[in-house]
Amino acid sequence: MEGDSDDRISKLPEPILHHIMSFLHVTDAARMSTLSKVSDSAWNSLPYLNFDDIFYWWSKDLNVVIDQTLASRKKHKISMQRFSLWLGHYHRLSYVNRWIKILIACNIKELNLRVDKRDYQGSMVYSRLPEAIFAAKSLNVLSLYGSKIELPKLSSLRELHFTFVFLDEQFIKAMCTSCCNLEHLSLQYFKGLTSFQVGETLPKLKRIDLVTLERHRSVLQLVDIAAINLEDLRINNLNGHIKVVRITACKALKSLYLNYVDITDNWIEELLYSLQNLEKFNSLQDLEEYEDRK
Template sequence: MEGTDQISKLPEPILDHILSFLYIKEAAKTSTLSKVWNSAWTSLSCIDFGDNYLHKSKNIVDQILANRLNQKIFIKRLKVNLPNYRSKAVDDWIKVLVTCNIKELFLDVGVYTYNKFPEAIFAAKSLNVLSLRGFKLELPSNGVKFYSLRELHLDDSFLDEQLLQALCAICRDLEVLSFKRFHGLISLQVAGTLSKLSKVKLQFCPPKFKNVDIVAPNVKDLYISSFGLDLHVIEITACKSIKRLKLTAVAVSDQWLEKLLPNLPSLEVLYLDHCLSLKIVKISSYRLKLLKVYACYNLVAVDLDDAPSLLRFSFDVHHGKKRLLGYFDTLPIFKLKASQLLEAKIKLIPDPEALDTHWYSKLTESLGNFNNSRAITLRCDYDEMIVIPKDMRENFLPPLYGTKCVHIKIMDRMNYSVEDVVDSLLWISPQLDTLSFDQGRSLNSLIKFTYRDVANEDVKPCCASLPWKCWRHELKKVTLQNFTRTELEKLRNYFLANTDTLDIIEDPRECSSALHFNK
């Protein structure tokens, strides 16, 4: 019937669940709708004050918690961001929360405050999730009773090493351990007592932090990063179940990596970021599906000859003069058996003064390792990096003659006209089905290529010496999408001048952008 309020007839647990998605300010407004909604509001078990609400209402937490305590209402989750820390108030809150069997507590008091956290929280036997920012945690005199704790998140906090060892001994159900910009620890040792631990994140480990030793057989996700690029000792060979491993600014050696990978038979995702000690990355893994290697400036070789399941590979190519960190970077040597399902993303970062014959020669050689891949993405600051000089093309084979899909992301500087860039890319990959450009528009510019079917034609190849079809003679139709009118005109003239017979289809719905490819 029209006008009937069906939602208010829902069971109160469902109304409570609906309100749990709202900040406290919005949830409180529903109390005026009806007695049912008022009852749901006053017994709300999930309380989220958002980021800025307490700037205006400093006593609202006291009132709400007092109400829950007086009515003996269970509190499932509390999220509070305190602009100004008040130790007496927080002490009182924690005592109420423990009495109300708090399950999930998220408390943020700002950066670098390191206020001592109330010891009363360590008696919270029902606590499942504890997330703190800006606190100092020390082993309490009465011990730790986190028998139900599943997730521990500490951000910008000081952690006592004795407390960590107590947590590892008591919290047998711990599944997630996440520390970010933490202090107090010199090392992290996780014993085999945490059999349910599945995710460990150590982000921005401090300079004094020297050692990571994790013996947890069921860890699947591991992320370690440091401030000082000098975290050397990492022992994780006992973590046989790791599927995703990310190392950032960690001083891992070639020998360490080569020794580690055979001990991780389930590894599917590997990130290596700012690992300056690495010179050779040699991967031997039948399970690895994704590999990202960023800013490993001293890398001289990447050997992926024994990774048949690899589907995604991302890499940034540095080349140029001596840089601030005191190293010389160069294009690494690749050894890769590219799967036909592989999608590669390559970021080109040369010194502007290094765009010489050597650069283009090494670039062509490197790209050749990804021939026959499913798709290639090339990202660069300006188009000079990918416009191979025409006089050099005569001395090289097109590196990606077996690749059907290429995506180009050019940042700010654009010195060449659109036809010059397309001409170079059609030399690099002469059998393209699609060529797309990310030019900062809402939609990417796109060129689709359709070729003549010559399977049943008794036609002599136009370029018999080449191991690929010559697009200039085989191209039947070109579809141009999301180019400006100026670009369309240049591309139309280019294709008509370089082909015998050709249909050109221009999508009028995508031609209104004011951004030009060329200056």
């Protein structure tokens, strides 16, 4: 390209440039900003920042880069739409607290935080979730990996995605009380829960995904769901510990997947009779056969 007159990208409206840059890692988005003054302006006001693979190339200077990038957004009062970050075992969470506070000041809408810390045996070490997250009143989507979850107080949340986390029944109760706008709940490979109970206090909840850890690593035994507007329910009982599954008052349910859940023909017959709107049903029950194949 020779000059701004030949730079087609720079002729695009800034919202379109933001949309294009939102699919790029920050290094590529920053490199794109060198094309022209228009691209540079789009980069400096970009509300989507993706640091989700710095796990592999972290350096001390990168802390400074993130500090400066977020400070610039705060200074220019940029409303952040999405921020993604992946940290390894040698990263200091004190930086994360500082960054989250800046993101909260920028009215962050979607936060994706992965903390991958493991002990010498390779087992997950759960990191305490930065408390600053619970001051994010504008947050709509929260995705966490490798955290120890405390009590939530986020009424603005629409989506909650937890992977390799430690939580308990007290958290689930608090979530059902405070996250009244929740639409999608995903819990995968979690520890600490012996029962999972969700009821009418989440009237907007439409989708639940439950995937347990493998045998001997999870203690979940009871699943009790009575969400009146739930449309999609998926339970993958990899460990075989779930003994009781109750699905009641879910008259809006359209899709149901029960993998490796110990259920009887009578249970299925009674359930299907009560779910008049059900369109898709899948059940893989033979856990012993599955274990033999492993």
